Amino acid sequence: xxxxxxxxxxxxxxxxxxxxxxxxxxxxxxxxxxxxxxxxxxxxxxxxxxxxxxxxxxxxxxxxxxxxxxxxxxxxxxxxxxxxxxxxxxxxxxxxxxxxxxxxxxxxxxxxxxxxxxxxxxxxxxxxxxxxxxxxxxxxxxxxxxxxxxxxxxxxxxxxxxxxxxxxxxxxxxxxxxxxxxxx
Amino acid sequence: xxxxxxxxxxxxxxxxxxxxxxxxxxxxxxxxxxxxxxxxxxxxxxxxxxxxxxxxxxxxxxxxxxxxxxxxxxxxxxxxxxxxxxxxxxxxxxxxxxxxxxxxxxxxxxxxxxxxxxxxxxxxx
Numbered sequence: 001x002x003x004x005x006x007x008x009x010x011x012x013x014x015x016x017x018x019x020x021x022x023x024x025x026x027x028x029x030x031x032x033x034x035x036x037x038x039x040x041x042x043x044x045x046x047x048x049x050x051x052x053x054x055x056x057x058x059x060x061x062x063x064x065x066x067x068x069x070x071x072x073x074x075x076x077x078x079x080x081x082x083x084x085x086x087x088x089x090x091x092x093x094x095x096x097x098x099x100x101x102x103x104x105x106x107x108x109x110x111x112x113x114x115x116x117x118x119x120x121x122x123x124x125x126x127x128x129x130x131x132x133x134x135x136x137x138x139x140x141x142x143x144x145x146x147x148x149x150x151x152x153x154x155x156x157x158x159x160x161x162x163x164x165x166x167x168x169x170x171x172x173x174x175x176x177x178x179x180x181x182x183x184x
Numbered sequence: 185x186x187x188x189x190x191x192x193x194x195x196x197x198x199x200x201x202x203x204x205x206x207x208x209x210x211x212x213x214x215x216x217x218x219x220x221x222x223x224x225x226x227x228x229x230x231x232x233x234x235x236x237x238x239x240x241x242x243x244x245x246x247x248x249x250x251x252x253x254x255x256x257x258x259x260x261x262x263x264x265x266x267x268x269x270x271x272x273x274x275x276x277x278x279x280x281x282x283x284x285x286x287x288x289x290x291x292x293x294x295x296x297x298x299x300x301x302x303x304x305x306x307x308x309x
Contacts, residue, residue: 016241
């Protein structure tokens, strides 16, 4: 039986039910790890470590979670803080070996992907870090602008501006693909 | 990629009016493409590693959980006791006991008759 986040959190806090937290981890692990890989410039090992730390930190802080925001927003906020804090301490220490290995693994898969996916990745690469993160959170993860602003610790207007500029840039870069889809 | 390069070469700084012009169809299409492009990352032991590092639940939570379990057992027992037809069972038990006593009495009587008959037969013989 799939319980919603609120019910699982209630069981964890009131009954100390760790199996309920296991369900939450399984529910969000893929999305969070994928998001952090982008934030960690492709360093998968670092992203997974950060995701792991975020889940543990979230568990410890769960009794203080008031439910004002969605659990996913709150979890992302913790994870983003961890990554940003790590980046500040270790600039610009990216595990290049891990990145190269990941890219080599990806290249096999990429060869099988449609050109659309490749071009979309390249187009996303044209955006600034903040624009890419804003688009990822709002258009890929489905967070509202307010939620994205809370996660990224940026003013709402700045996030909206990032999303709008990124959208306009992507619209121009991907116009050919879109016309092809529309024209069938 | 060629298409992207062609588009890229045509890319110019965006005007404010271009930024304001929102295209809901494009938003939906882009969201769809971004989500379609995202692989599902297999767990690969990630959840186990997280669960192994969680601090044990507090004793207070455990006590609360135990109390809740005891409460549930007591409540279930109360419902069963409330619904259970004790009077019928007692009546039936009494009846069964009487029948049992009758059976035992009949057995004892039959044994006595048989023993008496045996003794009488033995004396005659």
